[in-house]
Amino acid sequence: MNFLIGAILLAICVFVGFKVASTYKKKLNFVTDFKSFLNILETNIMFTQDNLNKILTESKNTFHKEFSDFLTKYISNQQNSIEMLNKWKSEQNLLDNDTAEVVYNFMSNLGRNDSNSQLQAIKQSNEFLNSHMDKVSKEQTKGSMSLKLGIMGGLALFIIVL
Amino acid sequence: MLKNILPMRFNRSLDFLKVDKLSEIRLRVGQPTVLNYGGRYYLGENGLADNEQNSLKVASQELNDIIFRACECSVYAHNEELRQGYITLNNGVRIGICGEVVIENNEVKTIKNFSSVNIRIPHEIKNCSLNALPFLYDESGVYNTLVIAPPGAGKTTFIRDLTANLSDKFIAKNILVVDERNELGAVLNGKAGLYLGKFADVFSGANKQFGIINGIRTMTPEVIVLDELITAQDFEAIRYTMGCGVKVIATTHSKDLFDLAHKPFFKDLLKENAFERFVVLSNRRGAGTLEGVWDKNNTCLYCS
Numbered sequence: 326m327n328f329l330i331g332a333i334l335l336a337i338c339v340f341v342g343f344k345v346a347s348t349y350k351k352k353l354n355f356v357t358d359f360k361s362f363l364n365i366l367e368t369n370i371m372f373t374q375d376n377l378n379k380i381l382t383e384s385k386n387t388f389h390k391e392f393s394d395f396l397t398k399y400i401s402n403q404q405n406s407i408e409m410l411n412k413w414k415s416e417q418n419l420l421d422n423d424t425a426e427v428v429y430n431f432m433s434n435l436g437r438n439d440s441n442s443q444l445q446a447i448k449q450s451n452e453f454l455n456s457h458m459d460k461v462s463k464e465q466t467k468g469s470m471s472l473k474l475g476i477m478g479g480l481a482l483f484i485i486v487l
Numbered sequence: 488m489l490k491n492i493l494p495m496r497f498n499r500s501l502d503f504l505k506v507d508k509l510s511e512i513r514l515r516v517g518q519p520t521v522l523n524y525g526g527r528y529y530l531g532e533n534g535l536a537d538n539e540q541n542s543l544k545v546a547s548q549e550l551n552d553i554i555f556r557a558c559e560c561s562v563y564a565h566n567e568e569l570r571q572g573y574i575t576l577n578n579g580v581r582i583g584i585c586g587e588v589v590i591e592n593n594e595v596k597t598i599k600n601f602s603s604v605n606i607r608i609p610h611e612i613k614n615c616s617l618n619a620l621p622f623l624y625d626e627s628g629v630y631n632t633l634v635i636a637p638p639g640a641g642k643t644t645f646i647r648d649l650t651a652n653l654s655d656k657f658i659a660k661n662i663l664v665v666d667e668r669n670e671l672g673a674v675l676n677g678k679a680g681l682y683l684g685k686f687a688d689v690f691s692g693a694n695k696q697f698g699i700i701n702g703i704r705t706m707t708p709e710v711i712v713l714d715e716l717i718t719a720q721d722f723e724a725i726r727y728t729m730g731c732g733v734k735v736i737a738t739t740h741s742k743d744l745f746d747l748a749h750k751p752f753f754k755d756l757l758k759e760n761a762f763e764r765f766v767v768l769s770n771r772r773g774a775g776t777l778e779g780v781w782d783k784n785n786t787c788l789y790c791s
Contacts, residue, residue, distance in 0.1 A: 370563050377561040403560050404552075437555050439597040440563035 331486035335479035342475015349468030351391050352419050356461050358392035359428060360454050367447045370440050377436045378403065391419065399432060407433055424461075427453050489580060489608065492556040494549045496532070503534030510610060510774065511639070514545040514553070515603040523639070525773070550601050557582050568668075570595050578680050579609040579673030609643065609670060611681055615775055616649040619766050620656075622780040622788045623736075629653060629660070629710050631729060631761060634738040635747055636768035641775030642738040643714055645768060647671050647681060649736065650712050654684020663708035665698030666691040671714055687712075695724045703731050713737045722752045729761055743767055744781060764788075 362384065369380050378400065385396040395413065402409035414429045431450045438446065489506070490498050497520070501509070504524065511523035512530070519542030520530040528535045529542035536542045545553075557574045558565045568574050574582045586601040623632050634649075636642045650671070654662050664687050666672050673680035674691040683689060688706050690698040695713055702708055711728050713721075716739045728735050741747040744765055748757055756762065760783045767778040780789040 374564045374566075375561075376559045376564055378559065404556055436558070436560040437551070437562055439569060439599070440566045441596065443563040 327486050331483035334482040334486060338475045338479030338482065339472075340475070342472040342478075345471035345475070346468035348419070349464050349471075351389075353461050353465045354389040355391045355395075355419055356424060356454060356458070358388040360451065360458075362388070362392070362396075363431075363447050363451050363454075367444060370443055370447075374440070403436075406435075423453075424457060489576075489606070492553050492576070494545070494552065497530070497543060497545075500530055500532055500534055500543060506608070507610065510608055512606040512608075513603070514550060514606070516547045516550055516601075517544055518603075519544060547601075550604060553604060554582070554584065554601055566597065569597055572598060573668065575669045577673065577675045579670050581607045581609075581668060581670050583607070607639075609647075609673065609681060612641075612644050612648060612775060614648065614652070615641070616645050616652055618777050619645075619780050619789065620649065620652055623649070623764050623766070624653070624657075629657075629734045629736070630763035631734055632736045632764040632766060633716075633747075633762040634736070634766045634768065635741045635743065636738070637742055637770065638740055639774060640768045640770050642740075642768060643670055644775060645766070646712055646714065646736060646738055647683060650687055651682050651684040653710065653736075654686045657686075660686065660709045661707060662687040662710045662712060663698075663702040663706050664689045664712045665693060665695055665702060667694055667698070667714065671712070695721050699724045699728050703728065703733060708733055710734045710736060715739065716752075719752060722756065725756070725761070735762075742769075743778070744785065 365384050366380060369375050381396055381400050381403075385393050385400070388396065398409055398413070399406060410429050410433050414425055417425060420428065427450055431446060434446060436443075489501070493501070504522075508525050509522060513521040513523075519536075519539045521542075522528045522530050522535070524535065529539060530536060531541045531543060554574065555562060557576060562569070565574050569584065572584050574584065576582070583605040584598055584601055585603045586598045588598055589596040623630055634642050634646055636645075650662060650664060653660065662684065664671055664683055666674070666689055669691045671681065672683050672687075672689040672691060674689050679687075679689060688702070688708070690702055693701075699711060699713075702711065711733055713725075713735065714737070716722065716725065716737050725735055725737065739747070739750070739753070741750060741753075744767065747753050747765075763783050765781040767781070769776045769778050771778070777789075777791055779787050779791060781787055
């Protein structure tokens with residue numbers, strides 16, 4: 326019986342640690358994917374001038390699930406994206422407020438500007454993200470620590486219960 | 488296509504009208520919407536409105552959204568067109584744009600803070616050029632022809648039909664259409680949306696110089712069709728074409744031959760007798776009224 330309770334506690338602790346770690350991982354994925362997306366956009370605007378729909382559709386599968394899902398939603402609401410972005414901003418809990426605001430501002434004006442202004446907007450968002458990447462990377466180490474803590478805490482509880 | 492770009496309330500109102508009668512929609516921020524629907528009318532909530540007060544008025548954000556949608560959500564991809572003040576949709580619908588012009592180093596960079604748009608819907612009027620056609624060619628071939636008309640008098644519709652008729656009539660003639668604004672052929676994915684005849688090649692989106700020089704080199708045309716001669720480069724391109732022994736059919740904005748002689752660049756061309764035929768169109772009995780066909784000696788060959 327004690328063994329079973331210990332095992333359950335271990336599983337719960339590992340699960341919580343894993344969840345916390347994966348949240349940080351998802352956040353890092355989203356931010357790095359958004360950065361890659363900005364680079365793809367910049368290249369396309371400078372050289373091919375392809376339509377946004379083509380760029381988004383062709384690139385969305387190269388990203389992690391979090392950002393790919395976000396882009397899929399954006400594509401299907403492209404003409405009235407503000408409503409979708411407002412909903413996303415109020416519901417999302419992955420990104421901190423500043424990053425979410427940058428993503429929101431960029432996406433809500435995406436495709437609405439001439440190429441110079443669009444490139445300027447990409448540059449500004451990139452500058453913010455560059456200054457923010459250190460913080461996100463540090464959080465990622467917190468994530469792996471949480472997983473380790475979960476495992477160790479779970480094991481400790483398991484031993485105590487036994 | 489028009490429905491994809493207009494705000495919902497405008498679409499609902501346009502449902503009450505016959506789209507094939509509609510040739511122009513003018514939207515100005517905060518001002519009544521005006522239609523060319525076989526005459527000038529206001530657009531109300533349920534089709535045409537009796538007066539200005541009952542007319543739909545477009546908001547600034549709605550106007551921005553129209554341009555955003557017309558650019559397929561990618562305004563940056565239409566920079567070159569925007570610089571010239573228009574966007575052409577895939578079906579040949581042309582949207583003229585007014586707003587704040589941004590100039591950098593004496594060059595127009597773009598237009599921003601849009602204030603009004605003029606949506607022009609092209610129509611195919613089959614055989615509208617038939618009355619003029621017999622005067623525009625002889626057994627040796629097609630004459631260098633200039634179609635003259637004020638804005639909105641049906642020049643583009645006329646030369647589209649003329650091209651189709653010439654193309655179908657002279658099977659052996661290769662006709663090259665340099666369609667700078669994609670209004671003549673409305674080519675999408677290599678297929679012309681508007682009929683230009685079975686034997687016409689279309690360079691769409693290319694400026695006249697590029698279209699002519701590359702077209703003559705690669706497509707060996709016998710006739711080149713161009714819309715709206717405006718800039719000095721257009722006239723250089725015309726001279727080059729004529730110098731190559733290729734015939735030209737072109738259009739320009741003017742009321743008549745007298746006014747044309749006072750337009751910049753035309754004086755020299757007229758002196759040189761570069762054009763052999765002049766077709767004058769007007770709005771007198773509706774767009775596309777054929778006023779007459781003149782030869783280079785100013786002799787009226789056909790007068791209405």
